[in-house]
Amino acid sequence: QVRLVESGGGSVQAGGSLRLSCKASGGTFNSMGWYRQAVGKQRELVASVSFAGETNYANSAKGRFTVARDNVKNTVTLQMNSLETEDTAVYYCNGLIWDRQYWGQGTQVTVSF
Numbered sequence: 001q002v003r004l005v006e007s008g009g010g011s012v013q014a015g016g017s018l019r020l021s022c023k024a025s026g027g028t029f030n031s032m033g034w035y036r037q038a039v040g041k042q043r044e045l046v047a048s049v050s051f052a053g054e055t056n057y058a059n060s061a062k063g064r065f066t067v068a069r070d071n072v073k074n075t076v077t078l079q080m081n082s083l084e085t086e087d088t089a090v091y092y093c094n095g096l097i098w099d100r101q102y103w104g105q106g107t108q109v110t111v112s113f
Helices: none
Strands: 003-008 010-013 018-025 031-037 044-050 055-057 065-070 075-080 089-097 100-103 107-112
Touching: 003 089, 003 107, 018 031, 018 089, 018 107, 031 065, 031 075, 044 065, 044 075, 055 065, 075 089
Parallel strands: 010 107
Antiparallel strands: 003 018, 018 075, 031 044, 031 089, 044 055, 065 075, 089 100, 089 107
């Protein structure tokens, strides 16, 4: 059974940092990453990393966020720096095995002034 379990998140003031972690089990993922969904908006990609380590970032995340994975531990992390109020959302860990996507339960990130 494939599972993705997130940790981290919380509340921080603008300009601060947070680190999200996701522990995966039950499969080897072609790609792992993070999506987010703000209230009233569609879920969107934040960052992803392939099994080989190739990364992909949303424009809003470039230069501020860093995604990394550990293929031995089957984990993916998202280091978020210089957070802005617009980053407030529920963040979801995502894993892709061939053409099937798997999701974590989501973790809230709230950035205040």
